[in-house]
Amino acid sequence: MARHVIAPVDELPPGTRKFLEIDGRPIAVFNIKGEYFGLMNRCPHQGAALCEGPLIGLAQSSDPGEIEYTKLGEIIRCPWHGWEFDIRTGQSYCDPRRFRVKAYPAHVEPGTSVVKGPYVAETVTVKVESDYVVVDL
Amino acid sequence: MNIQFRESQEAASPLISKTAIADCDIHPARATRTELYPYLAKRWQHHLDVYGVHAYQGMMEGPPYPKAQPNASRRDAWPPEGGPQGSSLSFMQKQLLDPNNVQLGVLNPLNTGQGIRNHELSAALCSAINDWQIDKWTSKDKRLKASIVVGNEDGLSAAAEIRERAGDKNFVQVLLLSRNVEPLGQRRYWPIYQAAEEAGLPVGVHAFGFGGNPITPSGWPSYYIEEMVGHSQCQQSALASLVLEGVFERFPKLKMVMIEAGFGWAPSLAWRLDKVWQRLRSEVPHVKRPPSEYIREQVWWTTQPMEDPERREDLFDVINWIGWDRLLFATDYPHWDYDEPSRVLPAGVTEANREAFYLGNAKKLYGIN
Ligand code: FES
Numbered sequence: 001m002a003r004h005v006i007a008p009v010d011e012l013p014p015g016t017r018k019f020l021e022i023d024g025r026p027i028a029v030f031n032i033k034g035e036y037f038g039l040m041n042r043c044p045h046q047g048a049a050l051c052e053g054p055l056i057g058l059a060q061s062s063d064p065g066e067i068e069y070t071k072l073g074e075i076i077r078c079p080w081h082g083w084e085f086d087i088r089t090g091q092s093y094c095d096p097r098r099f100r101v102k103a104y105p106a107h108v109e110p111g112t113s114v115v116k117g118p119y120v121a122e123t124v125t126v127k128v129e130s131d132y133v134v135v136d137l
Numbered sequence: 138m139n140i141q142f143r144e145s146q147e148a149a150s151p152l153i154s155k156t157a158i159a160d161c162d163i164h165p166a167r168a169t170r171t172e173l174y175p176y177l178a179k180r181w182q183h184h185l186d187v188y189g190v191h192a193y194q195g196m197m198e199g200p201p202y203p204k205a206q207p208n209a210s211r212r213d214a215w216p217p218e219g220g221p222q223g224s225s226l227s228f229m230q231k232q233l234l235d236p237n238n239v240q241l242g243v244l245n246p247l248n249t250g251q252g253i254r255n256h257e258l259s260a261a262l263c264s265a266i267n268d269w270q271i272d273k274w275t276s277k278d279k280r281l282k283a284s285i286v287v288g289n290e291d292g293l294s295a296a297a298e299i300r301e302r303a304g305d306k307n308f309v310q311v312l313l314l315s316r317n318v319e320p321l322g323q324r325r326y327w328p329i330y331q332a333a334e335e336a337g338l339p340v341g342v343h344a345f346g347f348g349g350n351p352i353t354p355s356g357w358p359s360y361y362i363e364e365m366v367g368h369s370q371c372q373q374s375a376l377a378s379l380v381l382e383g384v385f386e387r388f389p390k391l392k393m394v395m396i397e398a399g400f401g402w403a404p405s406l407a408w409r410l411d412k413v414w415q416r417l418r419s420e421v422p423h424v425k426r427p428p429s430e431y432i433r434e435q436v437w438w439t440t441q442p443m444e445d446p447e448r449r450e451d452l453f454d455v456i457n458w459i460g461w462d463r464l465l466f467a468t469d470y471p472h473w474d475y476d477e478p479s480r481v482l483p484a485g486v487t488e489a490n491r492e493a494f495y496l497g498n499a500k501k502l503y504g505i506n
Contacts, residue, residue: 046477052213079212080475082205 005114006106006133012036015073017051022137029106029135030055030087032073037087038104038135039076044092048080050101058084058093106135156492158478159241159499160233161439162343162396162467163281165274166208166246168220176265176272181258190262191254193290193318193349201352202361206473214471222471226277233470234280237478240496241505242281243467244270245312245343245396249286252314252347259288264298267308275307282503284312284341290348292328299329303336309503310339314346315368315398321375322382330388339392339437339502342375344368365474372398373406376432380410383423385431392502393436397469400438401446404458407432433460437502439467440494441476449483461490465499 004022006029012018017030019041026041028051043050057072075084075093084093090103114132167173174182194201206212208221214232216225223229234242250262263286270283285302287295302308311333319325321342333340345368351357352367354374372395379385379393410428418424438459446452456464468475482494500506 046475046480048211048477049213054212079206080473080477082473 002137003114004135004137006038006135008111008130008132009108010130012133019049019051022135025137027104027135027137029133031133032087036106036108036133038106038137039085039087039090040102040104042101043078043080043083044099044101045078045081045083048078050078050085051076053077053079053082055087056084058086104135104137106133108132109134155236155238155479156495157238157240158466158495159243159503159505160237160239160468160470160478161241161243161394161465161499162441162469163229163233163242163244164223164247164470164472165229165244165270166221166223166471167269168224173262173265173269176268177261181261181265184258190250190258192347193252193254194347201347202364204361204473209473210471211473211475226274229470230278233468234278237468239280241499241503242278243309243341243499243503244274244281244283245341246270246284246286247314247343247345251286251289252317253288253290256288256291256294260291260294260298263288263295267298267302271305271307282309282505283307284310285338286312287329289313289326289329290318292325296328296332299332299336299338303332303338308338309505310341310394311336313340313342314348315342315344315371315375316346316350316352317348317375318350319348320378320382322378322380322384324382327384327387330384330391334388334391337390337504339394341394341396342372343396344372344398368398369402373402376406376436377410377428380428380431381421381424383421385435386423386425389435391435394439394465394502395436396439396467397441399442399444400440400459400464401444401452401455403432403436403438404455433463437463437465437498439465440481441467441469442474443476443481449485452483453485461493462498464494465502466495 007018012031014031014033017028019028027038028041029036029038039051041049041051053076055073056075056077057069058075060068074087076087077084085091085101090101092099108131111130111132114134210222214222216228218225233239246266249266250259253259266286275281275283285299285308287298289295299311311329313321330340352364353370385391407429414424414428444452444455466478468478
């Protein structure tokens with residue numbers, strides 16, 4: 001597993017997402033209310049660039065007429081056929097047994113830690129004074 | 138909410154690596170409301186400005202049901218230069234035709250002027266759409282071929298439009314929609330079939346339409362999802378009508394293409410028709426052979442929305458009944474229920490059948506070399 005520096009935290013404010021390619025894999029990193037999540041940007045259904053879809057909530061119903069809308073902004077809806085996936089886990093809501101998007105842990109690390117050791121990302125200008133969003137992959 | 142976050146990824150692999158395909162259901166759109174005006178007489182431009190259109194069915198300002206996504210389209214299909222999805226040739230080339238190695242793309246414009254009560258206006262709009270298809274699309278990209286759109290409720294003017302376009306290589310089929318004022322086998326539509334047969338052009342019947350009838354045989358449903366499945370019910374009635382009114386018997390060289398309504402239901406409809414025909418054939422003596430025979434000989438099917446059963450063997454059973462030579466691959470670009478060519482057909486298909494499915498059948502039917 002290698003760590004990849006995605007962006008300084010102030011470049012990825014809440015509600016935004018960033019697309020990038022890491023080791024040939026299309027990845028998207030989201031900042032949802034200050035928490036960071038990484039997803040493979042390829043829909044397991046037919047391969048759309050999944051993370052270009054809108055972020056919605058989860059509509060569930062215990063009975064006809066009873067609708068609960070939760071996880072607001074935490075569900076990504078595929079731009080093609082609208083399959084829904086949980087950003088936190090990559091879990092599909094239409095066929096959870098068979099489909100899941102690969103999720104990658106993303107977190108914030110202080111600049112002083114990401115510039116140390118063999119994991120320095122050459123393509124990113126690392127400013128040691130700020131914190132960075134980092135993905136493990 | 139209709140945000141495109143970045144330019145869509147272009148195909149990573151070079152063209153050569155993808156097998157050539159035909160896409161038999163592409164929906165070109167107008168970039169602006171008045172884009173057709175150059176093709177319309179002043180009299181009709183004025184009419185549209187003053188009166189608009191009067192459809193058989195209400196709710197023409199939008200579709201009868203709200204769609205899952207804006208313009209019922211893929212969210213990554215907004216052209217970078219603006220305008221609705223499907224309105225830019227260069228973006229269609231970049232997003233659909235080039236990366237998928239589409240060798241033949243059949244255009245089926247929707248919202249064209251079909252299903253309008255003023256038949257003169259309907260004919261004028263359809264003719265304008267046909268000119269526009271040549272100018273904006275087929276003359277600019279030789280891979281694209283157009284469908285002749287006709288004022289379907291007026292068989293005579295529709296037939297005149299077909300005769301006028303006959304022999305023009307920009308066009309490869311006549312386009313009807315599935316929801317009309319009457320079931321499609323009725324006599325008012327016969328001049329269309331006659332002209333198409335004479336011109337050697339297949340007649341495509343695309344799901345949707347604005348005939349004024351409810352989307353399902355049991356009335357107007359509550360949800361868009363019911364409209365989605367209603368298409369196949371509607372297409373079944375249209376097909377039964379074509380067989381039972383004797384259209385296939387009367388026009389034996391006529392070829393019909395069922396577009397965007399599935400095909401999994403074909404065998405069961407044919408079995409049922411055959412069974413009741415054996416008992417009730419004296420009611421329809423003009424139907425001389427078992428209905429399934431006409432269907433198998435004169436009907437083709439586009440694949441999108443591709444049937445997707447749990448067991449691929451079930452899919453193969455259905456296709457074996459229909460015939461591997463009868464399916465025409467389609468994406469339905471740019472619509473949201475688009476089928477991705479590399480992902481729709483499960484493994485286990487012979488090379489010859491794959492080739493027919495993706496390209497060969499379409500080239501043969503539409504007469505493309
Ligand atoms: S490709 Fe994502 S839902 Fe089909």
